[in-house]
Amino acid sequence: MHLRIEGHTLPGRACGPGPDFPGVSGIEVAVQRKDRPAELLDPQPGDAPTVTWTLPCTFAADGGLRGPYVHNRLGGRFVYLSWVGRQPQEEASRMFRRAKLMLADVPPEVLAEARRRGTLVGRLALTDAKGRPLCGRVAPPAVVWSAGEPAHT
Template sequence: MRIRIVGTELPGCKHDEYSNVHLGLQVRNEVVDRVRADVERAVFELDVNLVETPDGIDFRGPSVHGRRGERFLYLSWGNVEADGTWQMFRRAKLQLGAIDAELFSAPVVVGALALTDECGAPRCASVRPPRIEWSREG
């Protein structure tokens, strides 16, 4: 299954003591496709394998984290230091179990969310509807 994450309303590059905030998709232990937190929109695309198990559908792939039945994607927030090093300071967990099974056959499943929380900070913690809207492309 192809997933496209579309994030809008990014919080900007300054947060607390950080002045060069970026956002990226965590693949295994690496944060990839990083974008500055002041862009208009952040888009991440990835493939997730759907596996039939006795308990139902399971999600697998290098971007998938968590135990069976509790799988999620990480969007990781970090500061890029002057020397280019990445210092992660928070993550959002996009809960895959919240995707309606009717969407599994779609060519692309889109997760749309605002990336600034209600306090004006980078969105973090577990993200489920209504904070993310899962739909089919088109």
């Protein structure tokens, strides 16, 4: 079983300053490994036309997904998309935002079909209403879940 995340409408490589925020440059987005915030899968530039990650996963006894990139905390299972970049006067990149894709919000019929077909697909825009990197809890309609065919490798 795979979980494929397909992102579009990325915010760009820089995010200007705002109230209580000094701004960020060199923006990238990646999937955060479970319980390892510094371990990011396949960072993609913030100005890419689209981004895609394919994550291995299995079904838990309760029917939910689990895997190396699936977090399971209070409120349900989810995947973190972490935004990294450099703030003014910094040389090294660091995480400055995260989007939490809530797997608990996948409709049961979509999850059942994804299990049958081999892939659950989540499609979403990665820019918020202010033109900044998407962050916070992400649930439908901001993410559209569907069943897909496994990627050919």
